[in-house]
Amino acid sequence: MTLQLPVLVQTPAHSNLGGALSYESDTAHPPGTLVRVPLGQREILGIVWDTLEEAPALDPGVRLRSIAAPLDGVAPLTAAWRQLVQFAAQYYQRSAGEVALAALPPQLRELTGEQMARRLKKHQGASADKSSSTTEKSSLVALTTEQQQVLGAMADRTGPFLLFGNTGSGKTEVYLRRVEALLSQDAEAQALLMVPEINLTPQLEARVRERFQHWGEEAIVSMHSGMTPAQRLRSWLLAHTGRARIVLGTRMAIFASLPRLRLIVVDEEHDPSYKQQEGARYSARDLAVYRGRLEQAQVILGSATPSLESWHQSRSATDTDRGGRYIRLNMPSRIGAGSLPRVRRVDMNHQPRKTIFSAPLLQAIRERVARQEQVLILLNRRGYAPVLHCAECGWKSACSHCSAFRVFHKLDRTLRCHHCGFTQRVPRQCPACGNADLGMFGRGTEQLEEQMTQLLGDSVRADGAGLRIARIDADSTRLKGALEQQLAQVHSGEVDVLIGTQMIAKGHDFRRVTLVAALDPDGALFSSDFRAPERLFSLLMQAAGRAGRDARLSLAQGCEMWVQTSHPTHPLFDALKQHDYVSFAEQQLKERQLAGMPPFSAQALVRAEARTQEAAQAYLSAVREAGEEIVQGLQAEGFPLESAPLSLYPAVPMSLQRVANVERAQMLVECPSRPVLQAFLARWHAQLHAIRASHRQVIRWAIDVDPLSI
Numbered sequence: 001m002t003l004q005l006p007v008l009v010q011t012p013a014h015s016n017l018g019g020a021l022s023y024e025s026d027t028a029h030p031p032g033t034l035v036r037v038p039l040g041q042r043e044i045l046g047i048v049w050d051t052l053e054e055a056p057a058l059d060p061g062v063r064l065r066s067i068a069a070p071l072d073g074v075a076p077l078t079a080a081w082r083q084l085v086q087f088a089a090q091y092y093q094r095s096a097g098e099v100a101l102a103a104l105p106p107q108l109r110e111l112t113g114e115q116m117a118r119r120l121k122k123h124q125g126a127s128a129d130k131s132s133s134t135t136e137k138s139s140l141v142a143l144t145t146e147q148q149q150v151l152g153a154m155a156d157r158t159g160p161f162l163l164f165g166n167t168g169s170g171k172t173e174v175y176l177r178r179v180e181a182l183l184s185q186d187a188e189a190q191a192l193l194m195v196p197e198i199n200l201t202p203q204l205e206a207r208v209r210e211r212f213q214h215w216g217e218e219a220i221v222s223m224h225s226g227m228t229p230a231q232r233l234r235s236w237l238l239a240h241t242g243r244a245r246i247v248l249g250t251r252m253a254i255f256a257s258l259p260r261l262r263l264i265v266v267d268e269e270h271d272p273s274y275k276q277q278e279g280a281r282y283s284a285r286d287l288a289v290y291r292g293r294l295e296q297a298q299v300i301l302g303s304a305t306p307s308l309e310s311w312h313q314s315r316s317a318t319d320t321d322r323g324g325r326y327i328r329l330n331m332p333s334r335i336g337a338g339s340l341p342r343v344r345r346v347d348m349n350h351q352p353r354k355t356i357f358s359a360p361l362l363q364a365i366r367e368r369v370a371r372q373e374q375v376l377i378l379l380n381r382r383g384y385a386p387v388l389h390c391a392e393c394g395w396k397s398a399c400s401h402c403s404a405f406r407v408f409h410k411l412d413r414t415l416r417c418h419h420c421g422f423t424q425r426v427p428r429q430c431p432a433c434g435n436a437d438l439g440m441f442g443r444g445t446e447q448l449e450e451q452m453t454q455l456l457g458d459s460v461r462a463d464g465a466g467l468r469i470a471r472i473d474a475d476s477t478r479l480k481g482a483l484e485q486q487l488a489q490v491h492s493g494e495v496d497v498l499i500g501t502q503m504i505a506k507g508h509d510f511r512r513v514t515l516v517a518a519l520d521p522d523g524a525l526f527s528s529d530f531r532a533p534e535r536l537f538s539l540l541m542q543a544a545g546r547a548g549r550d551a552r553l554s555l556a557q558g559c560e561m562w563v564q565t566s567h568p569t570h571p572l573f574d575a576l577k578q579h580d581y582v583s584f585a586e587q588q589l590k591e592r593q594l595a596g597m598p599p600f601s602a603q604a605l606v607r608a609e610a611r612t613q614e615a616a617q618a619y620l621s622a623v624r625e626a627g628e629e630i631v632q633g634l635q636a637e638g639f640p641l642e643s644a645p646l647s648l649y650p651a652v653p654m655s656l657q658r659v660a661n662v663e664r665a666q667m668l669v670e671c672p673s674r675p676v677l678q679a680f681l682a683r684w685h686a687q688l689h690a691i692r693a694s695h696r697q698v699i700r701w702a703i704d705v706d707p708l709s710i
């Protein structure tokens with residue numbers, strides 16, 4: 001007998017072939033089975049799915065094609081995994097086929113059945129010895145009281161938990177103990193540990209491997225975009241077959257096939273890199289909470305500076321508010337009584353104009369390095385001097401393809417656009433007026449490094465050697481392994497002063513750093529993006545957390561965080577001085593509530609790109625009009641639009657309006673109720689496709705649910 005089976009395949013984005021396609025089969029492959037199916041002239045990977053619900057109606061005359069072959073030896077994906085994909089597709093308004101196939105390792109899509117069989121054989125070595133002993137108790141540190149309390153709460157309740165723990169309070173130790181507890185209770189249980197950027201946390205991977213090495217080589221696998229296709233396939237297969245007990249990965253790992261998932265940890269849960277910025281723009285953190293509930297896996301979100309969303313979601317109940325869904329657990333103390341740095345503000349209004357390093361900061365740096373302590377200098381821009389400029393006629397090094405300025409890179413004397421990559425040699429004279437004396441605006445890490453070298457050139461270390469200054473940013477770490485090597489130099493004490501972008505502020509456990517300086521953080525105070533202060537605060541708190549990690553050093557010498565600012569009395573810096581995330585968060589949340597912004601409302605953005613701004617906006621205006629009609633319909637259906645009004649804002653140019661000669665515009669939809677917004681988006685989505693058909697000038701459009709930058 002011939003059956004008809006729904007099969008998900010990777011359909012082109014926005015082709016509106018969202019759901020599964022129908023194929024004939026002689027065998028009743030269960031849902032979740034990986035199969036190869038013909039599509040057009042090709043044979044591609046598909047997944048037998050549960051329903052056809054989203055599939056377009058077939059013409060009665062069309063003959064169904066047959067499934068070519070199942071991928072033998074690979075067990076079907078679980079119902080929970082399929083549900084996760086279905087939910088993510090629906091919530092983020094993409095097709096299930098796109099989300100599902102993108103979540104599988106690329107090689108799975110490319111290998112033939114034969115090649116696959118060979119791979120499987122290769123990975124079918126002796127299974128890890130699951131009965132083996134737990135970690136030697138004697139090699140474990142004694143837990144602090146706070147760690148014990150937190151672990152006690154996690155043993156008693158299901159969560160999800162927000163672990164609000166200071167930098168260096170021992171959060172990682174809590175994660176590892178929880179992994180140990182859950183995985184030794186159940187010989188098949190699996191844990192997912194997520195980190196923002198794997199390159200920045202090589203120490204975590206080393207710690208996890210060391211702690212759990214008794215489970216065998218295959219028990220711990222990584223998943224991130226820096227791996228080769230072969231490595232990714234290996235990790236995926238080990239997780240899918242249950243041989244891997246711990247998956248350590250970046251946001252993509254949220255879609256790992258883990259048949260017996262019992263724990264999900266999202267470390268540094270506030271980090272923006274958990275949000276995917278293309279394709280299905282999912283938040284791996286939010287999906288972690290969903291997946292945890294779906295699979296009854298415990299979820300731990302950890303941070304010293306939680307996202308305001310998670311903070312709000314973990315508020316306690318009051319008389320008028322039933323509180324958030326997360327359980328907040330606190331670990332305020334740093335291990336070994338290491339103190340947080342004293343925060344010192346330098347009022348740049350009282351410094352000579354164009355001062356880069358104020359005199360007191362320079363003096364402080366000299367003293368630190370003379371004692372062989374280390375200094376971190378944080379600047380949130382890369383390149384030498386962001387903009388080349390002519391004082392005669394006002395010419396600036398604008399990119400001719402983007403609404404952005406090109407950045408001067410001293411090393412190869414080029415002007416480079418950081419958005420489209422357009423690069424030219426630095427002109428000898430002003431292209432507009434011929435003036436040969438071109439100047440700089442602003443400054444970047446490269447210039448800082450040079451300045452620092454000049455200013456501190458005469459300083460020596462305690463051992464008599466010259467001072468060593470290093471720079472870490474996206475430019476200096478482009479080569480593979482460069483970042484690891486540079487970080488190793490910092491750890492080994494070869495480097496005295498480290499200059500860098502936010503890359504240096506995250507997660508590192510530099511033992512000898514006693515002074516951290518932020519040179520020019522003011523831009524974020526007045527940004528048009530309402531999340532800019534939240535990001536700045538968390539960056540500065542993280543940076544401060546890099547200082548004084550060695551309690552002996554910090555007790556002996558005291559450690560400091562310096563902020564050079566023209567707005568020293570800004571409340572954000574007051575809160576920083578007190579290391580007071582709580583009051584900062586409460587104040588920000590109050591402002592957000594008054595303004596009706598997230599987390600007090602849910603948002604979605606539609607973005608459109610076209611050759612002209614008019615064309616991009618015309619499309620958005622049309623979809624806005626269609627949206628207004630949907631709102632009327634929802635009202636008629638009885639959706640509570642009085643208490644949760646849905647606002648459709650007019651189209652505006654994006655803050656970076658033009659990139660590579662393409663104009664960009666966006667429109668915002670906002671609603672205090674997430675379910676109402678979701679109901680709206682579900683109806684609106686088809687319209688976005690339909691209207692596009694009559695706006696041929698639109699090159700691309702995309703929808704971003706819960707956007708992180710506006």
Ligand code: ADP
Pocket residue numbers: 141142143144147165166167168169170171172173174335509
């Ligand atoms: P966090 O993740 O909160 O920044 P970590 O877990 O990395 O903190 O802990 C900071 C340092 O303290 C690490 O070097 C870790 O090995 C150490 N540490 C953690 N817990 C303890 C403990 N209970 N006793 C002693 N040292 C600990």
Ligand code: ZN
Pocket residue numbers: 399400401402404417418419420421422659660
């Ligand atoms: Zn450009």
Ligand code: ZN
Pocket residue numbers: 390391392393394395430431432433434435
């Ligand atoms: Zn000029």
